[in-house]
Amino acid sequence: MKTQEFDAIIDVALREDMPEGDITSESVIPADARSEAIFLAKEDGILAGLAVARRVFEKIDLAVEFTGKIQDGASFHKSDILARLKGPTNALLKGERTALNFLQHLSGVATAARRFVDALAGTKAKILDTRKTTPGLRLLEKYAVKTGGGTNHRLSLSDMVLIKDNHLRYVGSVAEAVRRARSKIRPGVRIEVEAADLSQVRDALAAGADMIMLDNMTLEAMREAVILAAGRVPLEASGNMSLDRVRAVAETGVDYISVGALTHSARAVDISLEFMN
Numbered sequence: 001m002k003t004q005e006f007d008a009i010i011d012v013a014l015r016e017d018m019p020e021g022d023i024t025s026e027s028v029i030p031a032d033a034r035s036e037a038i039f040l041a042k043e044d045g046i047l048a049g050l051a052v053a054r055r056v057f058e059k060i061d062l063a064v065e066f067t068g069k070i071q072d073g074a075s076f077h078k079s080d081i082l083a084r085l086k087g088p089t090n091a092l093l094k095g096e097r098t099a100l101n102f103l104q105h106l107s108g109v110a111t112a113a114r115r116f117v118d119a120l121a122g123t124k125a126k127i128l129d130t131r132k133t134t135p136g137l138r139l140l141e142k143y144a145v146k147t148g149g150g151t152n153h154r155l156s157l158s159d160m161v162l163i164k165d166n167h168l169r170y171v172g173s174v175a176e177a178v179r180r181a182r183s184k185i186r187p188g189v190r191i192e193v194e195a196a197d198l199s200q201v202r203d204a205l206a207a208g209a210d211m212i213m214l215d216n217m218t219l220e221a222m223r224e225a226v227i228l229a230a231g232r233v234p235l236e237a238s239g240n241m242s243l244d245r246v247r248a249v250a251e252t253g254v255d256y257i258s259v260g261a262l263t264h265s266a267r268a269v270d271i272s273l274e275f276m277n
Helices: 003-017 023-028 050-060 089-119 138-147 165-171 174-184 198-207 219-229 243-250
Strands: 034-041 065-068 081-088 126-128 161-163 191-195 211-215 235-238 256-258 271-275
Touching (some): 003 050, 003 089, 003 138, 023 089, 034 089, 050 065, 050 081, 050 089, 081 089, 089 126, 089 138, 089 243, 089 271, 161 174, 165 174, 174 191, 191 198, 198 211, 198 219, 219 243
Parallel strands (some): 126 256, 161 191, 191 211, 211 235, 235 256
Antiparallel strands (some): 034 271, 065 081
């Protein structure tokens, strides 16, 4: 990621955390004090967001020296040093919580994504994320999913057409919804249709959908959908995906499995900023 892609997010986070400075550090720590610190892993995980953490400190004080010890996407273990920092003590204290919030959360998303990806080893299925993201953090969270080995679905409502149940209730049929979408969108934009049953899978195939989402279907229904599609379009399985179930879903032959929990329920990884002096 380029820094300009997440600068605005960091600016909002810093304004939120210290709208008028850090009155604790500024009142008890001398302005010329300097310290060294480390980002220390307190548990195992997959790293994501180190560049974001670095940028937090750059925005506070360019005198902070930030040296990453591993790269995003790499696994780490409890007690590993993830980065070393050196610079003005006040700057390190001001950036501590904001940097950790990003680093812990994004590493949590990447760690969750890697667990799901590993569960599919040996199958053709890929893990997709969703738009069930934290408001304002979608770009970073989808970056973390990719860092963990997952695949990004659409970034926004502007990227592709996804005709879901609420659209179909209004329009009346899959065929008409696809026809309307095809007449309005620019060339090259894909159309995906959410199917709740095999009848809608058939309708979506007949209408010329580019991709079909199998929504909350049983394993047997998914297997039948794979037979119906016969490789003509990719199939995405969606709904109540867990680590316990995802392998069985992949073995039905679907191409993608979308998991909202990657972003809406990922637990933050325990990482701390430890001052050495």
